[in-house]
Amino acid sequence: MIEIIAIDTPSLGDRSYLVEDGETAFVVDPQRDIDRVLDLAQVRGLRITDVFETHIHNDYVTGGLALARVTGAAYHVNAADKVSFERASIEDGDVVEVGPQMRVRALATPGHTFTHLSYVLESPGRVPAVFTGGSLLYGSTGRPDLLGPAHTGELVKRQYASAHRLAEILPDDAEVYPTHGFGSFCSATQSDADRSTIGREKRINPVLTQQERDYVDSLLAGLDAYPAYYAHMGPANSAGPGLPDLSAPKTADPAELRSRIEAGEWVVDLRSRTAFAAGHVAGTLNFGADGNFATYLGWLIPWGTPLSLLGDTAEQVAGAQRELVRIGIDRVEAAATGTPEAWSGAAPLGSFHRADFGELAMVRHHRPVTVLDVRRNLEWARNHIDGAVHIPLHDLLGRLGEVPSGEVWVHCQAGYRASIAASVLAAAGRRVVAVDDEFDRAALAGLAMATG
Incomplete structure (x- = not known):
């Protein structure tokens, strides 16, 4: 049979x-x-x-x-x-x-x-x-x-x-x-x-x-x-690609992680967007292992940039490695597991606020903030928040200078891409809020919508 x-x-x-x-x-x-x-x-x-x-x-x-x-x-x-x-x-x-x-x-x-x-x-x-x-x-x-x-x-x-x-x-x-x-x-x-x-x-x-x-x-x-x-x-x-190397990367201490960040390498935090927003090593980027991690990391990273991974567990890091070799990122330079406090050493942790569209609607009544939409072009064309700035996530690294100064509230369709964008903005020293909410709730929250 x-x-x-x-x-x-x-x-x-x-x-x-x-x-x-x-x-x-x-x-x-x-x-x-x-x-x-x-x-x-x-x-x-x-x-x-x-x-x-x-x-x-x-x-x-x-x-x-x-x-x-x-x-x-x-x-x-x-x-x-x-x-x-x-x-x-x-x-x-x-x-x-x-x-x-x-x-x-x-x-x-x-x-x-x-x-x-x-x-x-x-x-x-x-x-x-x-x-x-x-x-x-x-x-x-x-x-x-x-x-x-x-x-x-x-x-x-x-x-x-x-x-x-x-x-x-x-x-x-x-x-x-x-x-x-x-x-x-x-x-x-x-x-x-x-x-x-x-x-x-x-x-x-x-x-x-x-x-x-x-x-x-x-x-x-x-x-x-x-x-x-x-x-x-x-x-x-x-x-003709050969067998991938899935052996564990070497363990990095806080000093090495900081050195890699300052050298312009990518140090990626695999934890959930909730955990990352609450506390992370300053300068790290959040590509959560609970989403389309490899797709978006591979999309954004300048090809060939040295990469290190931070995860809750060794299993989480190993899973991420497996995802990466599938798209040709064959070697992770270093890794660390545990908590952001252990990874950061004496340096203070970074953090940013998470919110929903209801909170964004209330805030816009009281003070001016930039709403940054990082969805793709077709998503934006279907409908978007009136007055929002649109920079697709995959263009954000090259267009950071176009993000207006001041407080930035960043959103996508469901929260995953917004967290990546928020981590990019936070690493660049911007004051950011990640909207972790379904976009369909934006109009229900009273935010005016536009199309085209």
Whole structure:
């Protein structure tokens, strides 16, 4: 009996897949930390013979090459991709026999990238399953703009054609298993679906229900910024990333932490935004491990900046390391665990106030304050607080000089990004209040809203 096992990476919004027949297995789009795959295969007594890459990923560093080398599996990468390692070249129409029960057929599905492939699993006695990578997603498609604006127009049309090709070739009951679309910025839009079929996508997916022009126009209008670290993922994957180093970083004392901060390095506090606001080492930045830590840290950090981590526990730091290697930040310079009092030594702790939109509404009646909205452009365009200053979080480090002087109340959609922004402002010596509240409550609190 064939079993398809999803290996989720919720923080990046991606899934890898291990497919097995009881003895033999293949893997599709493995993440960098391949120990998860190896452990699963060992527990089930499986031999991994093949690893398939749907495309040269833009949102994470692949574990495909490392997994193939460790297991001796064939590493299937599109023959048209320019890579710096030996691979088992594959292209449209090729069929790979995986054990006695599983056949994997490659289908060219360009759109997310020019060389994107989907893989159809065919096995006697079961419906086909298609691993669609960044092509046909649940209720959406992969973004066509990650290779730059010069290619977006052509890729979005190819994405439309690819989705229709899958819908025409495969039966309605064929199962769909995308890599992206579970919160990944590689997805054009998001869906709450956890499973789907070709038939379901024909009914609900805009790429299959709309005319091409309507699909193209609506998709392009809905695209917003994506993380800056994406620029480094394609080159890393084409070069052939090796095994990650997940060994514990050295422990830093207060003097070393202070020295690193003063040298312009990043010292990141992984604790919750509530704990950080109450007390933190001055000059540190808050990217809580309880949110999309790696996505936003990778988006904001100047690439190559030395990084140290502060956490409640060693396990929290180790989890953060694992998140970071997935996006190519391979080494943490130092770390410390415990409390901010222990990390700061004799130096006083920093802190800032947290509030909700009701308190912001009251304060604006009594004194002038700057309201800083750090949501993305499309969020701002839908609606925003009248009179607010808009600087998307990913632009804040380069635009700190545009934040008006005086007291700044910073907000986002739900509080996580506001805490990051508040820590950036506090580290720059600004007087800041973090609005830790759902944005939908702003109008209910009596704050005047605007659009556009």
